[in-house]
Amino acid sequence: MSADPRGERPRLGPKATEDEAFEPGQTRPRGLTLRALLPNAITAAALCSGLTGIRFAISGQWGLAVFAIILAGLLDGLDGRIARMLNAQSRFGAELDSLADSLSFGTAPAIIIYLWSLQDMSRLGWFAALAFPICCALRLARFNAQIDTDEQPHKSAGFLTGIPAPVAAGLAFLPFYFWMATGQEFFRDPLLVGPWLAVIAVLMISNLATMSWASLRPRRTIRLELLAFVALLFAALLLEPWWTLVAICLGYLAVLPYGWMRYAKIRRQRAARPAA
Numbered sequence: 001m002s003a004d005p006r007g008e009r010p011r012l013g014p015k016a017t018e019d020e021a022f023e024p025g026q027t028r029p030r031g032l033t034l035r036a037l038l039p040n041a042i043t044a045a046a047l048c049s050g051l052t053g054i055r056f057a058i059s060g061q062w063g064l065a066v067f068a069i070i071l072a073g074l075l076d077g078l079d080g081r082i083a084r085m086l087n088a089q090s091r092f093g094a095e096l097d098s099l100a101d102s103l104s105f106g107t108a109p110a111i112i113i114y115l116w117s118l119q120d121m122s123r124l125g126w127f128a129a130l131a132f133p134i135c136c137a138l139r140l141a142r143f144n145a146q147i148d149t150d151e152q153p154h155k156s157a158g159f160l161t162g163i164p165a166p167v168a169a170g171l172a173f174l175p176f177y178f179w180m181a182t183g184q185e186f187f188r189d190p191l192l193v194g195p196w197l198a199v200i201a202v203l204m205i206s207n208l209a210t211m212s213w214a215s216l217r218p219r220r221t222i223r224l225e226l227l228a229f230v231a232l233l234f235a236a237l238l239l240e241p242w243w244t245l246v247a248i249c250l251g252y253l254a255v256l257p258y259g260w261m262r263y264a265k266i267r268r269q270r271a272a273r274p275a276a
Contacts, residue, residue: 039083040093043100046075050104057112063180065112066173072104073166098140105169106136113172113197121190128194132172135201136165142205159209159263167252168204172197174249181242209263211255 053068079097083089110132118125139162154161163171175196179187186192236244 035086036083036088036090036093038086039079039088040096042075042079042082043093043097046072046079047100047104049075050100050108053108054111057115062112062116062176066176069104069109069112069169069173072108073170076101076104076166094144098144101165102133102137102140105165106133109169109172110197113176113193116176117188117193118190118197121194125190125194128190128197131198131201132168135204136168139165139204154209154263158212159259160212161210162206162208163200163203163210165204168200170245171249171252172200174246177242177245177249181240181246208256209259211259211262 049068050072053065053072056062056065056068076097079093083093110129113132114125114129118129121128142161175187175193178184233244233248236247
């Protein structure tokens with residue numbers, strides 16, 4: 001904050017009113033508030049976890065590398081919810097979250113998969129690896145550009161546009177899950193891994209409507225059964241983590257066509273309302 005040369009009201013910089021308005025003469029707080037510190041700290045922890053996965057991959061600890069990305073995904077799912085619970089949303093947090101997602105779910109998975117499989121293809125393998133972080137960055141840029149857009153048909157119906165970055169990172173490792181579960185070197189073949197990585201990259205930046213947590217509303221009559229299923233799923237992750245991750249990925253892929261058909265139905269209903 002700088003004072004007016006005539007000694008009248010102080011002038012605020014362009015960032016002064018980004019999150020909060022200040023009255024003339026009011027002391028402007030510096031840095032983040034304590035309330036906003038927790039969700040941003042979780043975002044930073046997710047970033048560290050994703051980048052640590054690269055370190056594990058360099059040393060050939062493939063299982064730890066993938067689990068570091070999965071941990072980053074879990075932390076990424078917490079920071080936004082905690083920010084909403086604490087009413088601590090900020091533009092800084094949104095920007096930090098996008099940058100962390102680009103590194104943890106774009107750059108880190110691409111490098112891990114390249115070191116695990118695609119480096120045997122030399123140039124073509126590197127191009128396949130490059131496609132993934134580029135598409136991840138493009139998706140996040142599109143999301144940031146549409147934050148203040150009022151007309152978002154997918155979002156208003158409770159859907160997402162394309163596959164989210166954390167989900168795409170998990171799906172990209174599907175050949176790795178099969179490789180760990182079966183021990184078959186076929187799933188490590190660059191001719192299989194490269195095209196699969198490219199397909200997931202394209203789905204990230206596609207305009208297809210995909211299911212979100214907001215669109216999943218289980219009936220009250222099956223909520224206890226759903227809790228039991230989640231508990232058994234957690235136990236399966238502890239006992240057979242790789243086969244369980246395979247099942248989760250295949251289940252998500254199987255739900256994609258259902259989401260597309262469900263959104264197409266909602267779009268037809270919206271188109272019929274003006275005519276009615």
